[in-house]
Amino acid sequence: MMNQHDTCKTLTVVQSEYCSVTRCPDCGMYHLHVGPLSLRLREEVFTSICAALSSIHRGHYGHNEHLNMSVRSH
């Protein structure tokens, strides 16, 4: 497998006030940085998360009772 190396290169994909996304051109992994947290994600995982988050803006999950009902305690 070529997608395992010690240090990923980081090309900035997007940079905003509270988060940034970088991508390693060698292995194609995305890195999502939020404050002190950094997540390393495969492309399909990252795009799935993007789709889920963008659905919030399309109004699928916001401002209705369904949102509250979907919250579970662990």
Ligand SMILES: [Zn+2]
């Ligand atoms: Zn890499």
